[in-house]
Amino acid sequence: MLTVILQTVAAAVAFSVIGIVVGLFLLGIDRRISARMQARIGPILIQPFYDIRKLFSKDNIVPENAIPSIFHAAPIVALASSIIVLLYLPIGSMMPILGGYGDLILVMYLLAVPSLAMVAGGFASGSPYATVGSQREMVSMIAYELPLASAVIAIAWLLYSSGISDPFTLQAIVENPVWTLVGPIGFIGLVVLMLTLAWVTPAELSKIPFDSPEAETELAGGLLVEYSGKNLGLFTVAQGVKTLVMGGLAVAIFFPWNISPLLGLSSYAALAVDAVFFFLKVVLLMIISVTAIRTGLARFRITHVVTIFWVYLGLAGLLGLSLIILDSVVMGVL
Amino acid sequence: MTLSSSFKRSLFVFHFNAGSCNGCDIEIVAAITPRYDPERFGVRLVGSPKHADVLLVTGPVTGKMAPRLRRVYDQMADPKVVMCIGTCGQSGGVFYDSYNLEGPIDQIIPVDVYVPGCAPRPEAIIHGVVTAITKLERLEGGEV
Numbered sequence: 161m162l163t164v165i166l167q168t169v170a171a172a173v174a175f176s177v178i179g180i181v182v183g184l185f186l187l188g189i190d191r192r193i194s195a196r197m198q199a200r201i202g203p204i205l206i207q208p209f210y211d212i213r214k215l216f217s218k219d220n221i222v223p224e225n226a227i228p229s230i231f232h233a234a235p236i237v238a239l240a241s242s243i244i245v246l247l248y249l250p251i252g253s254m255m256p257i258l259g260g261y262g263d264l265i266l267v268m269y270l271l272a273v274p275s276l277a278m279v280a281g282g283f284a285s286g287s288p289y290a291t292v293g294s295q296r297e298m299v300s301m302i303a304y305e306l307p308l309a310s311a312v313i314a315i316a317w318l319l320y321s322s323g324i325s326d327p328f329t330l331q332a333i334v335e336n337p338v339w340t341l342v343g344p345i346g347f348i349g350l351v352v353l354m355l356t357l358a359w360v361t362p363a364e365l366s367k368i369p370f371d372s373p374e375a376e377t378e379l380a381g382g383l384l385v386e387y388s389g390k391n392l393g394l395f396t397v398a399q400g401v402k403t404l405v406m407g408g409l410a411v412a413i414f415f416p417w418n419i420s421p422l423l424g425l426s427s428y429a430a431l432a433v434d435a436v437f438f439f440l441k442v443v444l445l446m447i448i449s450v451t452a453i454r455t456g457l458a459r460f461r462i463t464h465v466v467t468i469f470w471v472y473l474g475l476a477g478l479l480g481l482s483l484i485i486l487d488s489v490v491m492g493v494l
Numbered sequence: 495m496t497l498s499s500s501f502k503r504s505l506f507v508f509h510f511n512a513g514s515c516n517g518c519d520i521e522i523v524a525a526i527t528p529r530y531d532p533e534r535f536g537v538r539l540v541g542s543p544k545h546a547d548v549l550l551v552t553g554p555v556t557g558k559m560a561p562r563l564r565r566v567y568d569q570m571a572d573p574k575v576v577m578c579i580g581t582c583g584q585s586g587g588v589f590y591d592s593y594n595l596e597g598p599i600d601q602i603i604p605v606d607v608y609v610p611g612c613a614p615r616p617e618a619i620i621h622g623v624v625t626a627i628t629k630l631e632r633l634e635g636g637e638v
Contacts (some may be wrong), residue, residue, distance in 0.1 A: 200531040207536055210503040214547070217500065219571035221544060381542040388544040388571040393587070 162308065171257050172247055178184045179246045182398025184208040186407070189443060190451045197455045205443060215393035223386050225286035235387070235394035241273035242395050242401035249408040250334045251419045252434025263328040264312055269408065271364065275301050278373075278383050278395070285386035293382025296462050297366070297373035303469035304370075310477030311360075314484050315413055318342065321476025321488045334416040341486065343491050349483025351398055358449040361406045363469070368454040369464045370448065372462045403450070408441035410449075415441055475478040497531060501547065501630050503535040505623065508546030508570070512563050512599065514553030515611035518580035518588075522550060525616035543569045546625055550619075551605075554582040554589045555597030567603040573633055575605045575626045579619060584608055 188205040195202025222228050247258045248267050275297055315338060317326035322341045339348055363370035372378050374382040377471030384395060419437040420430035460468065509522055526532060526539055540546050543566045555563060565577065576599075581587040583599040599605055606629050609622040 198528050200528040201534045203536055210500050210536055214500040214504045221549050350584050385542045386544055392545060409577060
């Protein structure tokens, strides 16, 4: 028992470190690709590491009318909850460390925690800009939960209707690639759901065009306006880990295939190759659904964000769900 | 404390207009365009003085702006560097005998780097930022 606990703790620590490093690299790749799209050279890939190092060596200012306890706790909670979601994700052929203790529903709740921590931190800063930013973050959280939930429910229902036990565990989703469970109508439904999730990702990460909570041009940084030094650095790290988590979630649901069976590898070599392949998939997905979108578009107004997520993407999510249900009904009849 | 190596690669810049005619501000915007691309050296324009390492001040500092400039300067986290962009900030420029002038900038807050010109070219501004990095290193070494 003790060894199991120790192993879990050691693996969790190792994964946290790897998650932070890979997350920061993802931010660097994002900035580099974005720069290339604008015909610039762009920063080097390890730029976020320099930023973090500098931020950690700077002063940490707490505003006079802030609530220091919440103000300091927010970045730590944001980082910790992002790392915990990472521990629930299967990485390549490696099963999640905490996989036995929760499922996709828990992951959905945990994904809301970093945003909630940022909201709490924004309200605790005692600045009107941060307060407006926090309110916007809450509104966009409420907005993007609907399409996200409809996508998750559709996937779980698909697994359940295919007779797979524990349809809500990520393990079951990874072991049964969703594309193999559907007919042609359901395939269209899955594509619709995948595109919906691709639009939820930038909102979850507060990236352009859904960065109205941070809105550098009119809110001067919004939620983060009062944060400096170490706390700002922690938020940047949390952002990197969250980028990895969102990419990892999309990979786990829609692209769970591994490369090791093709290469005929086994044991540790297979684990390593699959992990690298997993990160490549995450990078590719991030470039498509975050970098390309954020470089190509301007920011939506917060009212537009709500309309887009509740009306258009909400309908898209429900359409995907209905197509999948229709597919299984048709398949059942045939 | 080892600051210089990370400051060399990562400098967040905040831009403050203290009553400028917008000429210098346009040149600052020109300096961050893809043609010059200072982001490849880690220089980034940020929206909040709390995030910034360098304060770019333009304009001769009018009566209304002087207390705001002081407040923005106080809000920046140490270590920090102030850059004065344009002739107005150094001497008042064409506004030197105006009735509502509190400046030049170095009467209000300590200035580390001066970039003269009306308005200075983007190359001059980038050179000023590089000089600011050297200044940060000297601050760290205890030379100043």
